[in-house]
Amino acid sequence: MEAKEVFDELKTILVARLKFDPRRAAEVAETTPLPKGVEGSIGLDSLDFIELSIAIEETFGVVLDESEELTAHFASFETLARFIVSRRAPA
């Protein structure tokens, strides 16, 4: 799976799991930041990130280990998509 496909799936997750309005989800760019408090972000808080993690595990078949430091990967759609692609790549 390519980063672009992952990005499209993430937009679907925004609507289906995070309850974003479809038009709002369609507007996000790869560079849009995720966390609340960052300029131009879609404003996700801690509870949103838990929901997003569950959706990522289910949709992409990757396992997210809580003991790992994953914050940097969740900075933007771009960083997240690359992280997911790298996790899906055969070892």
Add this chain to the structure above:
Amino acid sequence: MQDRRAVVITGVGVVNAAMVGASPALGAWLARPRAAACVPVGGRPAARLPEATLAGLIDPAEARRLSRVCQLTIAGARMAVAESGIDPARGLGLVVGSELGDFTSTIAFADGYLARGASGLSALLFPNTVMNTMAATTAIAVASRELSLTLNVPGVAGELAVARGAAAVAGGRVDAVLAGGVDEIDPLVAEMLGALGDQAMRGEGATFLVLEAEATARARNAAVLGRIDGVAWRSLSARPWGVGRRAASRAIDEARARAGGAAPGWVYGSASGDTALSAWESRVLRAALGAELPAASLGGLLGQHGGLGALRVAAAAWTARSGLLPDDDGATSIRVSGPGLVHGLARGGGHVALMVRAA
């Protein structure tokens, strides 16, 4: 016993299928009450709020993270706070009454698991399955940091929340409280209530009142909409969901005693459409008040929900000001005077009485 402070109403916010707004909107509706449009839900007519109405009241970014019942609560609460002009930073408590809480989220959460197992569960939905989420989200929305209570009881949740809030102000525990009730309509719930014998027509929405110590309200030149002079709540003997037989009421006597022994000239009562409950309430009122007083219920017009009990208190303040008691059939109001009684009696015996008069 500590001196009890006088409690006044300084703001009202109402959201339901018939009206949305603060006390002017409520007053306009009470002057010419029109029944909310009903749709069939779970096999019975229910006064359901059109989706567009709620969408117009909450910002979409905020709405994303709020269940429908939380949106109703916040919409009503905000309008009440705005009308009162109170500054929550000076100390504002919150009491929310609800009969049913958030079944919609509870069912959706369970459905997620039944459809897809553990990974079908939604972290965003889970907090909504606990009934205090309406209070938790509203406290954030209006910055209320004093006491926060969510009260669950059949039938009288709204009346009880306002009574409890008024008692907190009267007893000097807090200077101002946002108190009210909320419920939404759900088909499974409608089915369940029917199976339990509760025949009242269902409605949905939220009504909130800002209650303040009279001294602090006057000191900040707040517009005072009415006074709550005495409140009491007790329980009459009845099976859960059942209707009782005893008519002797301590709650009405106590509320009147706290209001200086005043005799009410009119009543806003609970029962409507539920024949057995109506009959019980009539006996209780007659036993306590002696005569058959002019009475309004509004239940047949708006449908039973947690917000309705609180709306009756706001309506009582309007009646005390205007001297008009609305007719539940939508015909001409009747003229009344003096203080009135807001009376809540529920299946299971929940029993609340509030004495209301003009400021």
Add this chain to the structure above:
Amino acid sequence: MRHVVVTGLGAVSPFGAGVKAYWAGLAAGACAIRPLTLFESDGFRCRIAAEVPELTAGSPRRSRADRLALGAALEAIDDAGLADADRAETALMVGAVGGGMLEAEEWYWARARGEHSAPGAALRAILPGSHAETLGHRLGLGGPRHTVVTACSSGAVALAEAAELIADGVVDMAVAGGVDGMTRMCFMGFNTLKLLDPEPCRPFDKDRRGMSIGEGAAFVVLEAAERARARGARIYAELAGHGMTTDAFHVTAPEPEGEGMARAMRAALAAAGVTAGAVGYVNAHGTATPQNDRIEARAIAQVFGEGRVLVSSTKSMIGHTMAAAGGLEAVATVLTLTQELIPPTATLVTPDPELTFDCVPRVAREAAVECAISNSFGFGGQNVTLLFRRA
């Protein structure tokens, strides 16, 4: 305002039915957190809980949670020697969250399998308010009655509500407490939020990883002090004050500075008219989530000074019993005063070095304290502190 005393105790806990079994478990530092048996837990990271071993009260037709509540309430009323004549005037305050959800889940799960049945029987006790209706009717309690739903602080709020009614002279006696039975919703939900430890929870431990879920019920009889003395009642302790505040911060996460928690503790001290120095023991909310324990410890330090009070978490032994926690932990705190024994934080291996308190690791500690507080900090920032004083 009148003084309020505790004249009766009742408990059904993961250690079994009765206050005696409960205190025996606490004093021994036993841990009742074991593999879950009440329903399937496949696919969940945490599969353990603190279940009540056997239901002894109430008919099997009642919901599990109602049976827990009945057992505890009947014991408390009997313990207080509440006369039948008094019941009509006795208030009833119940803290609840799940209600009869377990039975409703079974009905709904069956429906999903195509086994339809009428909803009335399964759902009649589903609402949190149903315990008050059931107990009130069954026990003939005719005074003010209501149910508070404030998440994890519900049981404590119920005691505070009852104390206010008595202090204000509305009633002379009240039965107050909390109940929560094990439910799939709660168990699955906290698993989903990743707040549960797959092993028994370790409050205040350096390596703590989250909560354990428990179930149970506890009720106390509260009474106007003069009346209790006049009738020669056995007085366990005085409920001398309480504080109730709201974080208004986030729907699940606690406010990071613990300001609301500290405010609740200070309000309880002020209401009781005591200084921080008079408190010898804090029965912490202590859920063992990394966040709660850190923030609560910070708040305790702010109010009491570093290292000045003994602190332990009952949840290390019975898990987080949700709406029952405030009740069960109040009973534990009262018994701390009468038995002069502090229950331990039973599962503590390595105390978190950031914490400045003696968290009474593993073994109960003999100590006579003048005042003790019980903290319950609910989901959504609903903070309650109860302050008990020696009788």
